Amino acid sequence: EGVLQRFLGRLDYLSMDFLNAGDYAALADRAGDAERLVAYFATPAALYEPICAGLAEVGLAERTRVVLEKPIGHDLASSRKVNDAVARHFPEDRTYRIDHYLGKETVQNLIALRFANSLFETQWNQNHISHVEITVAEQVGIEGRWGYFDKAGQLRDMIQNHLLQLLCLIAMDPPSDLSADSIRDEKVKVLKALAPIDAAQLSQQVVRGQYVAGNILGKPVPGYLEEDNANAQSGTETFVALRAEIRNWRWAGVPFYLRTGKRMPQKLSQIVIHFKEAPHYIFAEEQRPLIGNKLIIRLQPNESIALQVMTKEQGLDKGMQLRSGPLQL
Numbered sequence: 001e002g003v004l005q006r007f008l009g010r011l012d013y014l015s016m017d018f019l020n021a022g023d024y025a026a027l028a029d030r031a032g033d034a035e036r037l038v039a040y041f042a043t044p045a046a047l048y049e050p051i052c053a054g055l056a057e058v059g060l061a062e063r064t065r066v067v068l069e070k071p072i073g074h075d076l077a078s079s080r081k082v083n084d085a086v087a088r089h090f091p092e093d094r095t096y097r098i099d100h101y102l103g104k105e106t107v108q109n110l111i112a113l114r115f116a117n118s119l120f121e122t123q124w125n126q127n128h129i130s131h132v133e134i135t136v137a138e139q140v141g142i143e144g145r146w147g148y149f150d151k152a153g154q155l156r157d158m159i160q161n162h163l164l165q166l167l168c169l170i171a172m173d174p175p176s177d178l179s180a181d182s183i184r185d186e187k188v189k190v191l192k193a194l195a196p197i198d199a200a201q202l203s204q205q206v207v208r209g210q211y212v213a214g215n216i217l218g219k220p221v222p223g224y225l226e227e228d229n230a231n232a233q234s235g236t237e238t239f240v241a242l243r244a245e246i247r248n249w250r251w252a253g254v255p256f257y258l259r260t261g262k263r264m265p266q267k268l269s270q271i272v273i274h275f276k277e278a279p280h281y282i283f284a285e286e287q288r289p290l291i292g293n294k295l296i297i298r299l300q301p302n303e304s305i306a307l308q309v310m311t312k313e314q315g316l317d318k319g320m321q322l323r324s325g326p327l328q329l
């Protein structure tokens with residue numbers, strides 16, 4: 001109770017209409033002479049422009065950092081428009097585009113795992129890796145957010161941000177230092193190397209789906225089109241699986257399979273790096289399906305990193321019978 005009261009004592013609430021210039025004066029009043037402010041825009045991107053202008057109008061812009069959440073626009077043109085509008089009032093070094101996946105422990109660990117171990121880095125390319133899977137399965141539905149989600153869909157809600165950030169961390173070249181700009185530069189190179197998905201090849205490379213009614217943990221849950229405030233005609237996807245290709249020396253010919261869906265039977269986010277088979281196989285043919293090193297990076301639940309390696313079964317009577325087991329980090 002004591003902690004709660006102390007916490008509540010630090011909160012203050014001011015209700016305002018973002019489109020009403022007069023309300024910003026009340027906000028400036030409330031901010032007083034605080035030297036550093038953070039404005040976290042938990043609003044649709046269409047409001048970013050009037051909010052930025054409103055903050056600037058009452059002189060708050062100079063001492064404010066702004067935090068923007070995805071999706072920033074719905075396509076390239078609208079995204080440029082929103083970013084330009086923000087940039088009119090806030091320089092880039094005070095503009096933060098947030099992706100909460102980057103705060104996850106195992107995601108941060110990708111940098112250490114990759115760049116503090118020469119062991120992995122020497123294997124990290126098309127000579128040794130056959131394919132990569134990035135899976136983010138969610139049990140939740142759209143959590144009462146029809147108005148937002150139906151315009152975004154799983155492509156804008158999850159793929160273009162969270163899954164592509166994971167892809168970048170897996171695929172990028174080593175940055176020259178740990179600064180935000182160096183890491184950003186390497187990620188941008190990966191994004192630029194992504195092969196565009198041709199309309200003609202769409203059905204070969206992308207699958208989209210929508211959840212229907214079913215049971216989760218023994219409880220009935222509605223289908224997407226039966227959610228509160230749903231438009232029964234909606235074609236918005238709640239599931240996407242796609243094959244991405246990165247066109248550069250490191251990754252040519254290595255498919256990256258990205259998958260994410262809402263209302264899946266299980267919550268599971270993980271990245272699996274599948275290594276290629278050794279060049280020459282000498283064990284019993286029936287054991288061949290077992291073969292394969294995998295690095296399994298589990299983001300949630302139960303974060304973990306495991307390297308699946310082959311050893312022999314214990315016991316002289318077992319001969320050279322193989323088994324696949326994890327080296328747990």
Ligand code: BG6
Nearest residue numbers: 100101138140157158162269300
């Ligand atoms: C958010 C999406 O960015 O991420 C949600 O808007 C999604 O739709 C959520 O459910 C998933 O985050 P986490 O951390 O639970 O995997």
